[in-house]
Amino acid sequence: MSIHYDASRRITESEFIDLLKRSTLAERRPVGDPNSVAAMLRHANLLCTAWDADKLVGVARSVTDFEFCCYLSDLAVDEAYQKRGIGKKLIALTKSRLGRKASIILLAAPKAEGYYPKIGFNPHRSAWVLPADRELS
Numbered sequence: 001m002s003i004h005y006d007a008s009r010r011i012t013e014s015e016f017i018d019l020l021k022r023s024t025l026a027e028r029r030p031v032g033d034p035n036s037v038a039a040m041l042r043h044a045n046l047l048c049t050a051w052d053a054d055k056l057v058g059v060a061r062s063v064t065d066f067e068f069c070c071y072l073s074d075l076a077v078d079e080a081y082q083k084r085g086i087g088k089k090l091i092a093l094t095k096s097r098l099g100r101k102a103s104i105i106l107l108a109a110p111k112a113e114g115y116y117p118k119i120g121f122n123p124h125r126s127a128w129v130l131p132a133d134r135e136l137s
Contacts, residue, residue, distance in 0.1 A: 003058075003086060004051045005093050011049060013037045015056045023076035028109060046070065048093040050077070050086050057081045060090035067099040072106040088119050 017037055020026040030036040040061070041047070050058030058077040064070035072094060077086045095104060107127065108116055117123065130136070 002052075003081075003084075003089075005048065005089060006051065007046070007048045007093055007097055009049055009051075011041065011047070011056060011059070013041060016041060016059065019056050019059055019076050019078060020074075022078040022080070023082075024079060024111065025074060025076045025109065029074070040074075044073070046094060046097055048090050048097070050081075050090055052081070058086045058090050060087075060094045062094055062104075064098065064102065066097070067102055070094065070098055070102050070104045072104050075106070075112075087115070091119070 013034060017026070017031045020029050020031055029040075044061045044063055046060075046062040046064050046066075048060040048062075049056060058081065059074060060072060061074040062070050062072045072091070075087055075090060077090075091104065095102075098104075104121075105124075106116070106121075107129070
């Protein structure tokens with residue numbers, strides 16, 4: 001297996017949706033809403049990908065200012081390619097594109113909570129989420 005990593009190659013909405021489904025991340029992403037998926041790709045300003053020949057097998061999609069913080073909003077690896085270091089390499093590629101003071105921040109999928117401490121992430125006890133359907137009180 002020879003995986004190629006790229007931080008400049010764009011992907012299509014259908015490639016992204018297909019990978020989300022093959023990674024199980026589709027359970028928590030709006031894969032049935034093409035406009036949302038298109039916006040997710042259009043507004044991400046750092047996209048790192050992993051390829052097995054022409055097959056997309058991994059994505060790290062981020063929103064960042066490149067100097068202080070980087071929100072890694074999606075880390076998806078095809079289930080058939082997991083446990084081969086692809087996710088870790090995608091995070092390393094993401095980190096290599098950031099300034100030396102930038103922290104990577106993410107919200108772990110429930111199935112992946114145990115993964116991030118193993119590769120060097122620290123937990124943060126004060127992350128907060130305001131769901132889209134909830135108003136400020």
